Amino acid sequence: MASFDIFTASEVWRLRRFWPLLLGVWLLAACNTEEVISEESFVFGTRVQVLIWGEKEDHARAAISRVQQEFDRLHRDYHAWQPSQLTAVNEAIAAGRPHRVSPELAQLIRDAQALAQKGNHLFDPGIGGLIKLWGFQSDNFSPRLPDPARLERLLKAHPTIADLEIQGETVISHNPTVALDFGGYLKGVALDRAAAILKALGIRNALINIGGNIMALGQKGGTPWRVGIQHPRQTGPLASLELRDGEAIGTSGDYQRYFELEGRRYCHLIDPRHGRPAGATQSLSILIPPGPQAGMVSDAASKPLFIAGENWPKLAQNMGLAQVLRVDDQGRVEISPAMKARLRFETPDLKIRETHER
Numbered sequence: 009m010a011s012f013d014i015f016t017a018s019e020v021w022r023l024r025r026f027w028p029l030l031l032g033v034w035l036l037a038a039c040n041t042e043e044v045i046s047e048e049s050f051v052f053g054t055r056v057q058v059l060i061w062g063e064k065e066d067h068a069r070a071a072i073s074r075v076q077q078e079f080d081r082l083h084r085d086y087h088a089w090q091p092s093q094l095t096a097v098n099e100a101i102a103a104g105r106p107h108r109v110s111p112e113l114a115q116l117i118r119d120a121q122a123l124a125q126k127g128n129h130l131f132d133p134g135i136g137g138l139i140k141l142w143g144f145q146s147d148n149f150s151p152r153l154p155d156p157a158r159l160e161r162l163l164k165a166h167p168t169i170a171d172l173e174i175q176g177e178t179v180i181s182h183n184p185t186v187a188l189d190f191g192g193y194l195k196g197v198a199l200d201r202a203a204a205i206l207k208a209l210g211i212r213n214a215l216i217n218i219g220g221n222i223m224a225l226g227q228k229g230g231t232p233w234r235v236g237i238q239h240p241r242q243t244g245p246l247a248s249l250e251l252r253d254g255e256a257i258g259t260s261g262d263y264q265r266y267f268e269l270e271g272r273r274y275c276h277l278i279d280p281r282h283g284r285p286a287g288a289t290q291s292l293s294i295l296i297p298p299g300p301q302a303g304m305v306s307d308a309a310s311k312p313l314f315i316a317g318e319n320w321p322k323l324a325q326n327m328g329l330a331q332v333l334r335v336d337d338q339g340r341v342e343i344s345p346a347m348k349a350r351l352r353f354e355t356p357d358l359k360i361r362e363t364h365e366r
Contacts, residue, residue, distance in 0.1 A: 043229060047072045051079045052195050053147070054219030054264075058202065061213040061228045071209045075202045075216070082198050086116070088136055088189040089145040098136065098188055101172075101181040114177045119304065120193060121169050126327050127312030132280050134169030136187030137162055142285065144265060144276040145189070151267040151274075163283045191276075196307025199223040199256055203303065215251075221258045221307050224251035237351075238263075240290035240335050247333070247351045254298025258306030260314040261291035279315050288317030288337050294324075295331035295347060 045068035046059045058075055060068040086094045093113050100107030109117075120133045136145070141159060143149040162185060171183035190197075195218040202216045203223055213226035215233045224233045232252060236245030240263045251257065262275035262285075274285045292314040296306040309329055313320040317336075324332050324344070331347040343351070 045069060045072070047076070049076050049079070051076070051083050052198070052218060053191075054195070055217075056219070057215075057217045059215040059217075059228075060206070060211055061226070063211060063213075067209075068211070071206055071211050074209065075205050078201050078205060079198050079218075082194060082201070086113070086190050086194055088191060089140070094188050094190065097179055100179070101186050101188075102184050104181075104184055106178050106180045108178050111177055114174050114179070116190065116197070117169070117172060117174060117179065117188070119301075120188075120190070120308075121172070123193065123305070123308045124169050127309065128323065128326075129168055129170065129280060130312035130315040130323075131192055131308055132168050132170075133188055133190055133192055134167050134171065134186045135278060135280050136189035137167055137185055138278050138280070138283050139189050139191070139276065140187070141283075142274070142276070142278060143267075144278075149265075149267060151269045153269065153274075159283050168280070192311050193304055193308035195219060195221045196256070196258060196301075196304035199303025199306070200301055203254075219264075220261075221256070221303070222251065223256040223303050223306075224253060226253050237293050237333060238291070241339065246291075246335070246341070249295070249350045249352060252298070254302060256296045256302040256306035257293060258296070258308075258310045259291055259293040260289075260310040262286075262289070263291070277311060277314055286315040286317070289314045289320075290335040290337060290339065292320070292335070293333045294329055295350060296329075 044059055044061050045063065045065055046057060047069065048055065048057045050056065056079060058072045060071060085092055088094055093110060097107045097109055124132045139145055141154040141162065143152060165183065165185040167183055167185040167187065169186065171181055171186050173180045173182065198218055199216055199221060203225060206214050206225060211225065213228060216223045220238060222235050227233065232250035234248055234250050235257065236248045237259060238261065239246045240261050260277060262273060262277065265276035266273055277286045278284065279286045292310050294306060294310045294313065296302045309327060313324055313332060316323045320332065320334055330344060331350060332344045333347050334342040336342065
């Protein structure tokens with residue numbers, strides 16, 4: 009039987025002293041460039057940072073440049089609303105035509121289908137139409153609700169990535185309302201690609217951060233990379249932890265892409281069951297052990313748990329996810345025992361209430 013602990017919002021806010029730890033790797037990079045080489049960019053609609061420790065500067069910067077080139081390529085090739093391979097396949101699906109795709113895109117679709125199935129399709133990259141209807145397929149979205157009739161029609165059509173059939177490298181859809189949007193897991197794919205590139209270039213110690221989706225390689229000067237988990241409602245981190253070689257951590261939150269209307273927050277994480285933004289969770293983080301797809305899983309698997317709300321422990325158990333931290337809509341923090349063992353809290357009087365999965 010799974011269990012988790014709950015902390016109040018006021019107790020969590022005492023953890024604001026962890027803010028320097030969140031910035032620690034960047035401060036170190038600025039103060040000691042002989043050991044840490046760091047570069048930043050803006051890709052996938054978010055801030056991206058790559059840090060390399062213990063390499064000659066020329067080699068490190070060349071490696072980072074190669075990683076950034078791959079990030080740019082993935083962003084261009086699989087953009088959800090600007091002309092790309094993804095928009096091309098979506099146009100074919102809407103027209104009822106089979107569409108030949110690249111081997112890479114075919115595999116991305118297969119991987120996304122498998123991830124969606126594991127998460128009971130609460131994470132479903134086939135609901136791009138719903139995301140667009142809510143205005144989130146845009147660089148600048150406005151506070152408005154979708155047309156109720158259009159929303160109802162799309163819900164009745166029940167678009168899902170499971171409706172796609174891949175024959176070799178040809179995509180066939182049994183539902184013309186399916187529209188792919190890889191915003192829920194492409195950053196994780198990019199983490200895995202970056203790790204592979206750096207390893208191939210002989211880089212053993214690095215930290216890759218794509219908008220809070222982070223993967224660690226090796227260490228920094230003989231000590232693990234330490235990162236912070238963002239507080240969803242305050243400036244600064246909720247907690248911090250040390251990432252071991254090959255581990256990845258991913259966070260889904262309602263505090264980056266959202267709008268507010270009449271006192272209510274609407275985030276970009278859409279629940280496919282009712283076609284509306286999930287509202288029971290402020291943020292959810294998962295820690296994934298080393299593996300060939302650790303980055304991808306860290307990004308994609310946080311979404312169904314976020315959307316599941318209070319039912320996340322059972323879904324996490326079914327998905328084999330042991331290390332989870334959730335902040336609910338009231339600001340209470342729920343944490344799995346395995347994740348609690350990894351987090352660092354500096355609040356001696358922290359009150360803990362054990363709750364068991366029913």
